[in-house]
Amino acid sequence: MSMQTQIIEAAIRPPTRKPVRRSQGKSSRSGDGLDRLGTPGEFAAYQKIFKAGEPAEFLYKVESGCVRTYTDFDGGLRRIHAFYYPGEYFGLAAGDTHTVSADPVTDSSVRVIKRQSLMARAARDIAVVRLLLDITTKDLQRTQTHNLLLLKGAQDRVVSFLLDLRNRKQNGGEVCLPMSRRDIADHLGLTIETVSRTFTKLRNASAISMLTSRRFVLREGIAAFRE
Amino acid sequence: MSMQTQIIEAAIRPPTRKPVRRSQGKSSRSGDGLDRLGTPGEFAAYQKIFKAGEPAEFLYKVESGCVRTYTDFDGGLRRIHAFYYPGEYFGLAAGDTHTVSADPVTDSSVRVIKRQSLMARAARDIAVVRLLLDITTKDLQRTQTHNLLLLKGAQDRVVSFLLDLRNRKQNGGEVCLPMSRRDIADHLGLTIETVSRTFTKLRNASAISMLTSRRFVLREGIAAFRE
DNA sequence: CGTACCTTTGAAGTAAGTCAACCGTCGTGG
DNA sequence: CCACGACGGTTGACTTACTTCAAAGGTACG
Numbered sequence: 288m289s290m291q292t293q294i295i296e297a298a299i300r301p302p303t304r305k306p307v308r309r310s311q312g313k314s315s316r317s318g319d320g321l322d323r324l325g326t327p328g329e330f331a332a333y334q335k336i337f338k339a340g341e342p343a344e345f346l347y348k349v350e351s352g353c354v355r356t357y358t359d360f361d362g363g364l365r366r367i368h369a370f371y372y373p374g375e376y377f378g379l380a381a382g383d384t385h386t387v388s389a390d391p392v393t394d395s396s397v398r399v400i401k402r403q404s405l406m407a408r409a410a411r412d413i414a415v416v417r418l419l420l421d422i423t424t425k426d427l428q429r430t431q432t433h434n435l436l437l438l439k440g441a442q443d444r445v446v447s448f449l450l451d452l453r454n455r456k457q458n459g460g461e462v463c464l465p466m467s468r469r470d471i472a473d474h475l476g477l478t479i480e481t482v483s484r485t486f487t488k489l490r491n492a493s494a495i496s497m498l499t500s501r502r503f504v505l506r507e508g509i510a511a512f513r514e
Numbered sequence: 515m516s517m518q519t520q521i522i523e524a525a526i527r528p529p530t531r532k533p534v535r536r537s538q539g540k541s542s543r544s545g546d547g548l549d550r551l552g553t554p555g556e557f558a559a560y561q562k563i564f565k566a567g568e569p570a571e572f573l574y575k576v577e578s579g580c581v582r583t584y585t586d587f588d589g590g591l592r593r594i595h596a597f598y599y600p601g602e603y604f605g606l607a608a609g610d611t612h613t614v615s616a617d618p619v620t621d622s623s624v625r626v627i628k629r630q631s632l633m634a635r636a637a638r639d640i641a642v643v644r645l646l647l648d649i650t651t652k653d654l655q656r657t658q659t660h661n662l663l664l665l666k667g668a669q670d671r672v673v674s675f676l677l678d679l680r681n682r683k684q685n686g687g688e689v690c691l692p693m694s695r696r697d698i699a700d701h702l703g704l705t706i707e708t709v710s711r712t713f714t715k716l717r718n719a720s721a722i723s724m725l726t727s728r729r730f731v732l733r734e735g736i737a738a739f740r741e
Numbered sequence: 742c743g744t745a746c747c748t749t750t751g752a753a754g755t756a757a758g759t760c761a762a763c764c765g766t767c768g769t770g771g
Numbered sequence: 772c773c774a775c776g777a778c779g780g781t782t783g784a785c786t787t788a789c790t791t792c793a794a795a796g797g798t799a800c801g
Contacts, residue, residue: 358658358662366661366662366665368658368661379651380651380654380655380658381651381655382648382651382652382655386655386658387658406640406643406644409640409643410640410643413633413636413637416633416636416637416643416646417633419643419647420646420647420650421609423647423650423651423654424606424607424608424609424650425609426654427607427650427653427654427657428607428608428609428613430654430657430658430661431585431595431607431613431614431657433661434593434595434657434660434661434664435585435593437661437664437665437703438593438664438703476664476665
């Protein structure tokens with residue numbers, strides 16, 4: 288009960304900024320039918336959105352920023368399952384309770400949609416059913432792809448990560464990493480040292496340029512650097 | 515088109531036995547509501563059920579045997595995403611086309627259910643929606659768990675694999691491996707040599723008994739051998 | 742301007758991969 | 772019936788890629 292309240296408060300009453308309730312224009316990006324649903328909320332970096340074990344009441348959609356889902360282990364070990372960027376959904380990959388935790392790596396706007404109302408909608412609109420399945424399926428396919436990645440070498444993992452980032456965040460020629468080396472390492476199953484060394488190696492091989500430690504330019508032919 | 519026909523033929527006309535088409539009664543409340551749906555079929559070991567790139571027309575349910583889903587790479591490399599045992603569903607983890615291939619590791623009975631009819635059903639029965647979501651979600655969670663596994667040591671991977679097998683196939687005290695060492699290795703992201711060595715190490719440590727190379731007994735406390 | 746955190750770099754250690762040979766089992770055919 | 776060959780599994784010696792431990796830049800923020 289209090290747990291639930293906590294979630295709702297976190298969603299409805301963001302602590303960092305006023306919960307500016309923007310008037311919604313019409314479906315801006317994809318027009319997936321859920322654009323006008325739910326409550327917009329602001330989350331500060333690293334402010335928990337939900338934790339593993341909590342009841343899964345909501346579906347979330349990133350409006351701006353970047354959200355990570357992860358599992359904590361004893362010994363301070365943390366594995367990051369996925370990063371979600373604007374336009375992408377998360378929080379549906381659970382039965383009744385969340386199996387992972389979620390928080391943003393930068394200040395983020397996140398739309399919060401009640402699962403209950405989604406199911407009600409799904410009952411009378413087959414398109415919503417399809418959308419829910421699509422969201423889950425997409426997440427599953429990403430997880431499978433990630434799985435394959437974890438079996439490859441360090442350079443392959445890092446390059447694929449950068450390429451994926453470029454494909455999902457259309458930022459022109461430049462790729463900005465919203466997350467730390469630790470986050471990348473925890474996502475790719477490497478150490479921060481190996482990630483750092485791999486970046487250096489890629490730069491020396493002219494596969495990338497590093498404007499700062501968080502802003503890269505990917506050169507043509509970088510895909511060939513997947514071992 | 516011919517590809518599609520090929521699938522249907524594989525599904526409807528099993529080569530090993532007669533495709534006995536049982537009359538379909540109404541959905542009985544016996545299990546998950548899909549028990550009586552679809553067409554039963556028999557597949558010989560390694561006979562393709564579907565291949566990556568083919569249109570995803572069906573949902574499948576294992577009745578007996580064991581089915582694997584996998585991705586082939588150039589160079590003869592193969593990664594096995596999952597094994598499915600009796601009572602479990604597969605083939606839904608796709609949009610319009612399959613992203614993985616599937617075939618049985620032993621002769622298997624598989625129930626074949628048209629996705630189209632499932633969606634139709636879902637439109638008038640919210641319980642079916644929930645079931646479809648549950649199937650996909652369960653697959654996703656297994657994939658996530660598997661992901662975490664791939665980041666651990668070899669011994670941990672092998673032990674977790676055995677424990678998972680015991681939990682899913684209630685075979686009494688004994689665990690039978692329907693698949694080869696290569697399949698296990700391709701699933702766990704190891705080499706067959708490492709898998710073999712790990713089994714030997716576990717046997718020497720009295721964590722398991724090996725009746726044959728395919729039939730094990732897990733000792734109490736084997737869970738502690740996860741590093 | 743200093744402190745704290747993030748990132749990079751270096752040197753040494755280790756787990757798993759690779760290459761190669763051997764063993765056991767099963768099925769076939771002389 | 773035994774001999775053979777094929778295949779799956781086991782074991783050994785060596786190599787390699789990544790980790791671990793350690794320390795030194797960079798950068799941002801009070």
